[in-house]
Amino acid sequence: MRPLSLAFLLLAVAAAPAYPAEKPAEKKPVPKKITGKSLYSHGNEELIIRDFFQDREGGVFLDVGCAWPIEKNNTYYLEKHLGWSGIGVDGLPDFAPGWKAKRPKSQFFNYLVSDHSDTVEPFYRSELKGTSAATKDGDEMKGPAGRPVKHDEIKVPTTTLNKLLDDHGVKKVDLLSMDIEGYEPIALAGFDIERFKPELVCIETKPKNRDVLLEYFAKHGYVRLDQYLGADTTNWYFAPKPR
Numbered sequence: 001m002r003p004l005s006l007a008f009l010l011l012a013v014a015a016a017p018a019y020p021a022e023k024p025a026e027k028k029p030v031p032k033k034i035t036g037k038s039l040y041s042h043g044n045e046e047l048i049i050r051d052f053f054q055d056r057e058g059g060v061f062l063d064v065g066c067a068w069p070i071e072k073n074n075t076y077y078l079e080k081h082l083g084w085s086g087i088g089v090d091g092l093p094d095f096a097p098g099w100k101a102k103r104p105k106s107q108f109f110n111y112l113v114s115d116h117s118d119t120v121e122p123f124y125r126s127e128l129k130g131t132s133a134a135t136k137d138g139d140e141m142k143g144p145a146g147r148p149v150k151h152d153e154i155k156v157p158t159t160t161l162n163k164l165l166d167d168h169g170v171k172k173v174d175l176l177s178m179d180i181e182g183y184e185p186i187a188l189a190g191f192d193i194e195r196f197k198p199e200l201v202c203i204e205t206k207p208k209n210r211d212v213l214l215e216y217f218a219k220h221g222y223v224r225l226d227q228y229l230g231a232d233t234t235n236w237y238f239a240p241k242p243r
Contacts, residue, residue, distance in 0.1 A: 034231040042072040044231045045202055049074065049175060052200050052225075052237070059174035061086035062161070062198070064113055064187060067095060067130055067179075069102040074177040074202060079105050084174075089113055089164065091123040091156050091180075092132055107168065111159040113180065115189035123156040133181040160190025172196060179204040179235075185212045193220050201238040210236075 038046040053059065059082075063075045066088035070076050078084035085105040088095075091112045099108035112123050112134055126132040127150045136151060165173070176191075176198040178184055184203055201222070205213060217224065217238045225237040 030227060031230045032227040034228075038077075040070055040072070040076045041074045043234060045074045045177070045235060046077045048228050048231060048237060049177075049200065049202060050077065052239070053174070055082060057082045057084075059084045060170065060172060061175040061177065062165070062170075062173045062196075063088040063106075064161070064176070064178040065180040065204075066090050066099075066108070066177075067092075069095065069098040069108075072130065074179075075106075075175070076103070078175070079103060086173075086175075087164065087168065087170065089159075091134065092125060092154075093156075094125075109159075109164065110156065111164065112156040113161060113164075113183075113187040113190070114158045115160065115186050117159045117163045117190075119158045120155050121158055122153050124151040125154055126151050131181060134183045134186075161187065162190055162192050162195075165196065170196075173198045175200050175202070177202045182206045182209060185209055185216065188216055193222075197240065199239060202235050203238070204234055205236050 032048075032051065034044050034047050034051065036047055038044060040046055059078065061075045061078060061084055063073070063086060066073065066075070067090055069088075075084070075086060075088070079086070083105070087107050087109065088099055088103065089109045089111050091110070093110040096108050096110060099106065112121055114121075114134075121134075124133050124136050131149065132151075136153075173196045178187065178201070180187060181204075184205075201217070203213065213236065214224065221241050222238040223241045225239055228237045
């Protein structure tokens, strides 16, 4: 058999169909193993926040829907053990005395956080105080196992987070913790996240709001920290996208 010429081989290679290179498989985040037990927060929020900041001392937090000063609170560990300071804000005035007595490095404000300021609007105090809400429709009016709970209407002044922070001279927030029973997208509409640039956001998610929250944070250059999804099924955690 006559040997194939080099020209013939080159022609055969050139005529061979080109197949696109396979894209590398997208790396899935490795679930973070969170060990230990929270001292104060309702679930693993405190442990996740500590893990993210590596127990860094002296930061500033903004605790929206802060409720009790110690029990079921996401920021008390930071203040008590790591010397952080910050602002707590809640629609219920009932929590003010406890914050004043037990949170010496923080300030508490009684506002309905919204996308506008300087109005007085209804707020619905629940018999289960941790589920009080700005609206009286939907899941926010239900307690454990979906049973209805009693609410009474009170009047609360509104503020945006921008105004609250500007009025009190806060220029940078390290942690934003937000739990306001489905009202989160409206509160975020009054917050300049690119100006205050929190390093970590811990935010409660309701199924009806999840797409809105993903869109909001992506628009502002934040990514969800999926490594924490297995450790907390109530909240999502966001941080600025690495450059």
